[in-house]
Amino acid sequence: MAHIHELGTPAALIDTQRMQRNIERMQKRMHSLGVGFRPHVKTTKCLPVARAQLAAGAQGITVSTLKEAEQFFAAGMDDILYAVGMVAGKLDQALALRQRGCDLKIITDNAAAAQEIGRFGQRHGMVFEVWIEIDTDSHRSGIQPEEEALLEVARTLQDTGMRVGGVIAHAGSSYDHDSHAALLAIAQQERDGAVRAAQRLREAGFACPVVSIGSTPTALTAQQLQGVTEVRAGVYVFFDLVMHNIGVCSTDDIALSVLTTVIGHQQEKGWAIVDAGWMAMSRDRGTQKQKHDFGFGQACTEDGTVLPGYILSGANQEHGILSRIGEPDHGIAQRLPVGTRLRILPNHACATGAQHPQYQAVLPDGSTEAWPRFYGW
Amino acid sequence: MAHIHELGTPAALIDTQRMQRNIERMQKRMHSLGVGFRPHVKTTKCLPVARAQLAAGAQGITVSTLKEAEQFFAAGMDDILYAVGMVAGKLDQALALRQRGCDLKIITDNAAAAQEIGRFGQRHGMVFEVWIEIDTDSHRSGIQPEEEALLEVARTLQDTGMRVGGVIAHAGSSYDHDSHAALLAIAQQERDGAVRAAQRLREAGFACPVVSIGSTPTALTAQQLQGVTEVRAGVYVFFDLVMHNIGVCSTDDIALSVLTTVIGHQQEKGWAIVDAGWMAMSRDRGTQKQKHDFGFGQACTEDGTVLPGYILSGANQEHGILSRIGEPDHGIAQRLPVGTRLRILPNHACATGAQHPQYQAVLPDGSTEAWPRFYGW
Numbered sequence: 061m062a063h064i065h066e067l068g069t070p071a072a073l074i075d076t077q078r079m080q081r082n083i084e085r086m087q088k089r090m091h092s093l094g095v096g097f098r099p100h101v102k103t104t105k106c107l108p109v110a111r112a113q114l115a116a117g118a119q120g121i122t123v124s125t126l127k128e129a130e131q132f133f134a135a136g137m138d139d140i141l142y143a144v145g146m147v148a149g150k151l152d153q154a155l156a157l158r159q160r161g162c163d164l165k166i167i168t169d170n171a172a173a174a175q176e177i178g179r180f181g182q183r184h185g186m187v188f189e190v191w192i193e194i195d196t197d198s199h200r201s202g203i204q205p206e207e208e209a210l211l212e213v214a215r216t217l218q219d220t221g222m223r224v225g226g227v228i229a230h231a232g233s234s235y236d237h238d239s240h241a242a243l244l245a246i247a248q249q250e251r252d253g254a255v256r257a258a259q260r261l262r263e264a265g266f267a268c269p270v271v272s273i274g275s276t277p278t279a280l281t282a283q284q285l286q287g288v289t290e291v292r293a294g295v296y297v298f299f300d301l302v303m304h305n306i307g308v309c310s311t312d313d314i315a316l317s318v319l320t321t322v323i324g325h326q327q328e329k330g331w332a333i334v335d336a337g338w339m340a341m342s343r344d345r346g347t348q349k350q351k352h353d354f355g356f357g358q359a360c361t362e363d364g365t366v367l368p369g370y371i372l373s374g375a376n377q378e379h380g381i382l383s384r385i386g387e388p389d390h391g392i393a394q395r396l397p398v399g400t401r402l403r404i405l406p407n408h409a410c411a412t413g414a415q416h417p418q419y420q421a422v423l424p425d426g427s428t429e430a431w432p433r434f435y436g437w
Numbered sequence: 438m439a440h441i442h443e444l445g446t447p448a449a450l451i452d453t454q455r456m457q458r459n460i461e462r463m464q465k466r467m468h469s470l471g472v473g474f475r476p477h478v479k480t481t482k483c484l485p486v487a488r489a490q491l492a493a494g495a496q497g498i499t500v501s502t503l504k505e506a507e508q509f510f511a512a513g514m515d516d517i518l519y520a521v522g523m524v525a526g527k528l529d530q531a532l533a534l535r536q537r538g539c540d541l542k543i544i545t546d547n548a549a550a551a552q553e554i555g556r557f558g559q560r561h562g563m564v565f566e567v568w569i570e571i572d573t574d575s576h577r578s579g580i581q582p583e584e585e586a587l588l589e590v591a592r593t594l595q596d597t598g599m600r601v602g603g604v605i606a607h608a609g610s611s612y613d614h615d616s617h618a619a620l621l622a623i624a625q626q627e628r629d630g631a632v633r634a635a636q637r638l639r640e641a642g643f644a645c646p647v648v649s650i651g652s653t654p655t656a657l658t659a660q661q662l663q664g665v666t667e668v669r670a671g672v673y674v675f676f677d678l679v680m681h682n683i684g685v686c687s688t689d690d691i692a693l694s695v696l697t698t699v700i701g702h703q704q705e706k707g708w709a710i711v712d713a714g715w716m717a718m719s720r721d722r723g724t725q726k727q728k729h730d731f732g733f734g735q736a737c738t739e740d741g742t743v744l745p746g747y748i749l750s751g752a753n754q755e756h757g758i759l760s761r762i763g764e765p766d767h768g769i770a771q772r773l774p775v776g777t778r779l780r781i782l783p784n785h786a787c788a789t790g791a792q793h794p795q796y797q798a799v800l801p802d803g804s805t806e807a808w809p810r811f812y813g814w
Contacts, residue, residue, distance in 0.1 A: 069526060070814060102754055124716075124755040144712065144755050145700035148776055149446060169701050172775040200756055201701045201710045232753065323522040324547050324578050333578045335521065339501075340814075343720040343788055376609065377479055377787060378501040378521050379577055398549040399525055410754060411720055414792070417813035436794035437447060437717075 064362070064426045065401075069321040070340035072416040073403065074431065075364065076423055078315035079297060080112065086279065086296050087116045093285045098122050098141060098272065100294030103410045106419060106433040107135050109297060122292045125437050126153045133162045141165045141272070143228065143292070145193065145201060148176040155184055167228055169193035169202050174213045178220020189225040190217050191270060192261070196253030197233040197246060205257040214266050224261065226270025229254040230292070234277035238306050238351055247278035255287035280308045298409035301358060305350035311358065311366055316412060317403035318357070319420075320380065322396050330388025331381050332396045336404055338375040342411035356380065357404035364403055372404055380404070441739070441803045442778075446698040447717035449793040450780065451808065452741065453800055455692035456674060457489065463656065463673050464493045470662045475499050475518060475649065477671030480787045483796060483810040484512050486674060499669045502814050503530045510539045518542045518649070520605065520669070522570065522578060525553040532561055544605055546570035546579050551590045555597020566602040567594050568647060569638070573630030574610040574623060582634040591643050601638065603647025606631040607669070611654035615683050615728055624655035632664035657685045675786035678735060682727035688735065688743055693789060694780035695734070696797075697757065699773050707765025708758050709773045713781055715752040719788035733757065734781035741780055749781055757781070 064073070090097040099113040102124035110121060110132060120139030123129045129140050130153075138161065146154065146166040157164045166188055168174050174190070181188045192213055195202030203209045214224050231250035237243055254273045261268040273285075274292035276299075285291070298316040299309040320336035338356065347354045356372035359382055370389075374381035382396070389395065396402070406412035413419070414435060420428040441450070467474040476490040479501035487498060487509060497516030500506045506517050507530075515538065523531065523543040534541045543565055545551050551567070558565045569590055572579030580586045591601050608627035614620055631650045638645040650662075651669035653676075662668070675693040676686040697713035715733065724731045733749035736759055747766075751758035759773070766772065773779070783789035790796070791812060797805040 068530075068814060145710065147698050147700045147712070149698055153445075170775060173701065176776070195703075198703075198706075200751075200753060200758065201703070321524050321526055323524045324545075324550065326572075326575075326578070329575075333522065335524070338721075338788065339791060339812075343722070343785075344715075345720070345722070374577075376577060381577065398547060399553070408720075411715065414716060415812075435716075435792075437445060 061427050061429060064422055064428055067319060067420055067428060069319050069401065070336040071319045072413060072419045073317050073319050074419045074421045075315045076421050078313060079109070082297055082299060082313060082315060083113055083116045086293065087118065089280065090291055091117070093282065095285050095288050096290035098290050098292050099297065100124070100143070100292050101128060101132060103294040103297055104413055104433060105435065106431050108421065108431045110137065113297065119290065126150060126157070127434070127437050129157055129162065129164060131434055133157060138163050141191070143167060145169055145173060146177055147173055148180065151177065151180045154188070155186055158186055158188070165189045165191055165225055167191045167193050168213060171209065171212050171216050174216040175220070178217055178222050181222055182220055187221060187223055189223045191226045191228045191272065192224065192257070194227050194229040194254050194257045196229045196250045197231050199232040202229065205253045205260065210257055210260060211264050214261055214264065218266065224266045224268060226268055226272060227254050227257045227261065228272040230273070231275050231278045234275045235302065235306065240281065240307065243277050243281040244283065247282035250278050251282060251285055251288055258287070276303060277306050277308050295409050300409040301354045301405055301407045302346040302350065305347055305352055311405060314405045316409045317360065317364065317405050318412065319362070320402050320404055322398055322400040322402070324398060325393040327390060327393045330390055330392050331383050332392050334380040334382050334402065335378060336372070336380045337378045339377050340415055341372065341375055341380070341404065341406060342408065342415050344408040344411040346407040354407060357406050360403040360405060362401040362403060438804050438806060441799055441805055444696055444797055444805060446696050446778065447713040448696045449790060449796045450694050450696050451675070451796045451798045452692045453798050455690060456486070459674055459676060459690060459692060460490055460493045463670060464495065466657065467668055468494070470659065472662050472665050473667035475667050475669050476674065477501070477520070477669050478505060478509060480671040480674055481790060481810060482812065483808050485798065485808045487514065490674065496667065503527060503534070504811070504814050506534055506539065506541060508811055510534060510537070515540050518568070520544060522546055522550060523554055524550055525557065528554065528557045531565070532563055535563055535565070542566045542568055542602055544568045544570045545590060548586065548589050548593050551593040552597070555594055555599050558599055559597055564598060564600055566600045568603045568605045568649065569601065569634070571604050571606040571631050571634045573606045573627045574608050576609040579606065582630045582637065587634055587637060588641050591638055591641065595643065601643045601645055603645055603649060604631050604634045604638065605649040607650070608652050608655045611652045612679065612683065617658065617684065620654050620658040621660065624659035627655050628659060628662055628665055635664070653680060654683050654685050672786050677786040678731045678782055678784045679723040679727065682724055682729055688782060691782045693786045694737065694741065694782050695789065696739070697779050697781055699775055699777040699779070701775060702770040704767060704770045707767055707769050708760050709769050711757040711759050711779065712755060713749070713757045714755045716754050717792055718749065718752055718757065718781065718783060719785065719792050721785040721788040723784040731784060734783050737780040737782060739778040739780060
């Protein structure tokens with residue numbers, strides 16, 4: 061329980077009040093839209109955060125690796141969706157989870173993988189619950205709602221005795237927009253595509269009880285989700301500068317920051333050198349092509365007040381270059397002397413968190429609690 | 438000792454033969470230039486790799502965090518340079534290392550930090566050995582060789598009873614070039630600036646025994662290093678696509694790769710979807726502004742043969758998009774079916790390694806050994 065002033069730097073801080081506010085905002089929204097909510101825990105890989113999400117009303121979790129599934133299942137969470145296409149090489153791990161009692165759902169978007177899942181399931185006497193991945197915005201994987209492959213995959217699963225549990229879509233292209241109108245259109249398209257795919261499956265005789273969609277921008281924008289049963293989102297719990305630029309949060313909502321110390325200056329260039337480089341921030345430059353480029357992050361005072369115009373303009377492994385946008389601040393060594401402690405708001409909370417073995421959860425009185433996170437596969 | 442074909446994906450592979458060849462190439466070069474070599478272990482944070490570097494003739498190690506110093510010291514390495522500017526908040530940790538017998542050298546480039554070090558040393562009866570950081574190419578931190586501040590920092594250290602052990606320079610701007618002539622000029626400038634700074638210190642009465650310089654590109658290019666006592670370099674041990682573009686290695690020298698599995702396709706776009714996203718590759722886009730943009734990495738077969746033109750063109754957290762540069766490969770699902778295992782060469786070995794809790798060292802017979810790495814601060 062060190063006080064924030066006593067923490068070594070760099071360190072990943074969670075503003076627990078902001079986090080709780082973000083969790084409640086999303087949960088309330090899902091409630092009013094009449095859908096379940098299954099947070100994506102890949103953002104934090106952190107038990108206390110997932111517990112806070114479930115306590116607020118989330119139903120189950122989404123994971124990006126089977127290691128996450130194992131870790132969260134070991135902590136007592138058993139309704140888990142593994143939202144990356146299953147392949148043969150990972151079926152042993154999935155089987156072990158199912159055999160230990162984990163209600164693990166897996167996904168696929170192609171007949172080859174569906175066949176592998178089916179054969180493996182038959183061989184081991186396991187009926188896997190499989191959700192079919194739907195592509196509603198051409199951004200990555202999935203089957204388009206009207207494609208013939210949709211029914212082919214469902215039939216392959218059924219023929220091998222597997223359970224077609226639902227459809228899953230993720231409108232990842234929502235990250236490329238920053239107007240409410242565009243987000244609304246993508247949210248509608250995500251909902252419509254998933255609901256249509258489920259309809260086709262049902263018309264062909266598959267039960268398809270679940271219609272799962274989501275991304276943070278669409279979840280916070282959608283106006284109606286008729287036919288959808290659950291929504292998934294991850295980064296909303298912390299938010300970040302990319303989400304700020306997309307327009308779904310303000311900088312005051314960003315719950316994750318990196319605590320850093322000024323270690324030197326290049327006064328004539330207007331640079332302060334800090335001990336948060338890309339190892340602490342990640343190499344994510346997600347704001348580079350957005351309307352406001354924050355470099356590697358937005359500088360704040362140690363208590364979290366934004367320093368307008370001061371960003372982490374460069375990053376080496378353990379060195380960050382902090383400077384003012386536009387006119388160099390030749391008084392930076394006086395303004396931010398060696399030893400000054402600052403917080404840096406990240407471009408991308410998922411990527412920044414991944415650089416740290418633990419978060420420091422900052423409580424309202426400034427005391428901190430170490431919240432471990434895990435990584436790897 | 439799993440065989441490479443049995444490893445789960447994604448996984449970070451080290452080709453141990455290439456690694457050993459890279460180590461020997463650098464060590465031989467340093468020997469012929471008549472200088473000591475102090476590898477930067479921040480690239481790997483991995484004990485077996487550092488041991489191989491020392492076994493080949495390296496004298497001491499360079500670290501980027503005090504945690505690295507602690508871990509490598511615990512493993513019996515005691516000649517350690519911490520090559521990031523020291524600040525007050527980290528002196529307790531440095532003191533503890535010195536008191537346990539670690540021959541830790543620290544650095545500074547400003548009088549404020551020098552004074553903190555001196556006062557702290559006096560208070561605890563510890564004579565810290567401090568090297569002064571020199572800026573030879575305006576890329577980050579350090580004092581320029583002719584600046585008055587150089588002598589001011591040395592005097593501050595001397596007046597408080599600390600030891601001015603040497604000067605240290607790092608020509609980080611070498612990463613911005615790709616011609617032998619340009620690298621030669623930067624290497625010369627790095628050497629000249631460091632030697633000149635040492636000369637000024639000696640003329641002012643400071644012993645300054647060490648003149649330490651280095652970066653992988655300059656270390657592999659410099660033609661003469663008269664007056665230099667040691668060279669530092671990190672990424673040479675694995676190399677990567679950035680170094681390939683700079684011109685100091687070929688793709689056949691790159692010892693680090695990420696093993697991945699094809700999990701799906703978008704045939705009409707010519708995409709294969711793989712299970713190596715940015716979590717496995719890092720968000721480093723270091724080749725973006727270089728002469729050849731490799732996206733998030735160069736695809737190879739599982740045995741390491743380069744697939745010319747096939748790169749990881751996109752990356753989400755656990756999804757990579759693999760495609761052909763130029764004309765889409767509409768036969769990609771036949772060429773690389775679901776389940777195909779590939780290796781991806783990384784843009785930046787330091788950043789990619791940091792995403793993995795361990796490397797899998799691949800021996801010539803295809804058997805593998807887990808080599809743990811650590812992270813955090």
